[in-house]
Amino acid sequence: MTLAQEAHGFLSPTGVEIAFLLVGLLTFGAAIVTVTTKQLVHAALWLVVALGGLAVEYLLLTAEFIAWVQVLIYVGSVVVLLLFGLMLTRAPIGRSPDADSGNRWAALVVALAAAAALVWVVVDAFRTTWVDLDGPAAGSTEATGASLFQNWVLPFEALSVLLLAALVGAIVLSRKAKAESSSPPVNSRAVTGGSPSVPDSRNHPIGRKGAVSGTGSARETEAASGTAATGGTAATTGTESAKGIGSAQRAEAATETESAKEIQTPKETDSAEQEGAR
Amino acid sequence: MTTTTLALLVPLLPFLGAAAGLLLGRTAPGFVRPLAVLPPLAALALAAVVAVRQGGEQTLNAATELTPTGSVPIELALHIDGFAALVAVLVAFVATCVQIYSTGYLRDDPRYPSYAALVSLFTSAMLLVVYSGDLIVLLVGWEIMGICSYFLVGHYWETPEARAASLKAFLVTKLGDVPFLIGLFALATDAGSFQITKVLDAVAHGGLDHPTLIALLLLAGVAGKSAQFPLHTWLPDAMAGPTPVSALIHAATMVAAGVYFIARLLPVFEASQAAMVVLAVMAAVTMLGSGLAALAQDDIKRVLAYSTIGQLGYMTGALAVGDRGAAVFHLLSHGAFKALLFLAAGVIIHAAGTNSLAAMSRMKDLRARVPDAFWTMTVALLALAAIPPFSGFFSKESVLGAAEHVATGHTEHAPGAAGWITLVAGLLTALLTAAYATRLWLLAFQGRGAEAPDHGRQPLTMNVVLWVLAAPSLALGAFAYRVLPDWFDGRDLTPTLATSVAGTGVALIGGIVTYAAWRHTSAVSARVPLGAVAAHPEGDAGLVEAEAIATHEPAYGDVAYTPDPADPGRLLLGPLHRHAAVGFHLDALYSALFVRPVQAGATLVRFLDREVVETYVRGAAALPRWLGSAVRRAQTGNLQTYVSALLAGTVVLAVAVVLVATGA
């Protein structure tokens, strides 16, 4: 180690190191853009850059089989899957201002703290360690295949079972249940969350309508009595009866707006009933 | 069947009748009346058979131990001597009369089934007390009577008077029962057994270590049950119950239980001279106070209630001079005529529509409307006033004779002081008794004024019972004083000349003075109209009585007192009248001494509980609640927040671990 430290200082990097550093910066930059960009599809594309950069890093580390697998699986399939997912969830194309949640600053603090801790520990531990990249490639297809099918054959087979289970699970999860197929995907919770009529309608989905109409009529009578009261005060003061009539009309208008509100309520109740049925 | 089996059946039959009545009362109303009347009747027949077989000869003892009960065994035991046999006959007789009478009196009462069942249970409990040879079994009957009296006195629970009276009867008797229970335990510990025969054996051999303490403790329970001073206050208030219940409680059960208990365990009391003197003083105070109070009462039933207290004073007086024969003799004759007095008073209340003597004294021809009640009540009042040859005369003379016997120093087992106290108080009470009996008779039957309201003819069952009870009131004494000594201790019960002349003389003086006072005041009654009358021509007697009790206080201002200037009692008592009418303020005294401190204590405890303890509880809850709401705030439901916190913690831990590992 001391030899390595003497032989290979950080201030005199080799060509491989320079290449690794440049590709590493590109990868890191792409990763940063991936997690910060406001355009969702761009994030997926920047992810391709980052993952491709990593494949190059694998090559530089002489792990060529891993590098090609990385290109095949990540760049080839995973990113395509993610793009499909974005498409199916109707992700907006173009800038979406709310791509980051309100948790961003806490996340930033945690991530920076973790980065500082990790980098400090890693550098402190391995600042003198030297990897000799000369000689035969450590990760050639031959070497990897030999070790995989000699020493790791049992985990390999178990992994194939795991992939099968994941396959079945993904199919089961993405299949639509037949009962739901008729109902449109409505975010009923978000709509009815603020409405006070929801809990009752959950418990008594049918009786609720009658109750709503009942309260509506009660409100109307109440408003009517209020009208009578205002009319009465006007009459007792005895100044101008015409004004009293005017106020009565105004009160009636208020009643009408309220009854219009009442018409809306049964709709909410319907969606709440659907939710209850689920 | 053996006598033991028959004796077992005597308390058992009314008990079964009560159970059946409670079970069938709702489903089979047709069975209620037979179930109410037949078991006491059968018990009466069986008790008579037991009495004949026992015949005053050998005491019948039978005991069986159901299960081991620790150091002092409790056994189901019978102990039937002459006293027990005769008292059981009296209890069954009065209970049968009361049950028959109630079928007419509470004819239309919706709660009649439960009422009849409770009366049967009451009777059964009393018979158990009478026959039991084991003190704990006796206590069971004793307490069942307490709870039955609570239910029966509160029969008209719609009225506040009845509710208060039932509670008071229960609590005051319980106040005596606590020392009574302790006394029983002390007695059993000293004697080594709860069995009466063994206890009496132990007493005979001087085995009691604390005779005075035990006797005084037992005396407290007896004073509560038998309504002796100072625990007598529940009895006048118990008049808020239906009249047949009053008759049952006053004549044969409940109040008789206390006297009977002392008679059974008289040797225990005789072991302590102090207890006998206390008993005599208690009897004297009770007799005189109740006589004065009875003279001032307006409610006809309260007059009779105070007279019951006074007559019980005679019995305890007889016990204080150590003559239980005289005491039980008076218990028997008093049971007969007091039951008659109450049942006749029930008829009168029904006919007059009021229980107020002042209102009755302004009523014309009440006696013509209820001739049966008039004649039988006259007989019973003469017996109460101890006029020869009615039964009360002989029994009271036997008491006075025994007192005189002790006072003149002819005996050793009772202190002479007790004899003098009992004799003097007894003679004075004879005067008062005759006075209030005369006043009652004059005010009730010699009224003048408006017509009484028409309540129709009294039911046949009620009138028949009156005449049945009139027979022993009339003739029991003259017949019994020759026979009874064979059943009892063998002591002579024949009236002596000196006490007979003295007792009858003061009784006649009391009657004549009262008559003179009445002649003087009755002229006033026409000028002062007074009275409120409940008229229910269709209703039964119970309904009329309930209304009369409920309206007495609104109409006259007090349950016991009436501002009636025409009352001869007011003239006779003078300034004492006001105090006598309220029972010499004992209720107010108790209220100040016991009720109010207890209520104040309850208020204090409630305050402490609500304001102090609750404050600590709330304070203890506040900090967790604040912490809880702070923790609640952290539960945003946002997964990313959770993971952020988790990872931040992980980083901190990792850094800490690294720092420790590197030794920094």
Added chain:
Amino acid sequence: MHLAYPAVLSALLFCTGLYGVLARRNAILVLMSVELMLNAVNLNLVAFDVWLSRTAEETLHSGQALTLFTIAIAAAEIGIGLAIVLAVHRNRGTADIDKLRDTAEGHGPDDRDDSDSEAPPAEQAARSGRTGKAEATA
């Protein structure tokens, strides 16, 4: 090559992914960030495997084998994860993580009752305010 280069790069990539997981709103973007974290780990594994295979005589190439396994598991994970996100999106109409707050305090049935009982007085107050205005105009 110094081992510190790939190690530091992997640490930085991991923390970038961490930030993405914690800060992104869209569930699919979160999945992308998870991929970044997995790849950071893979880079670490490969780098250390290369270092070990040079220094030790006999090696099982465990780092590279594990990297292959991780890649396979990541593929399975992305498949399942996308299926879950799609199911959630179908049911709730959104794939935003911070709107899926069913477990939050204040969304339970009890709390709703509270808000329900509070609501009518508010309505009444509003109405009384309105009638008050009507009176004032009268």
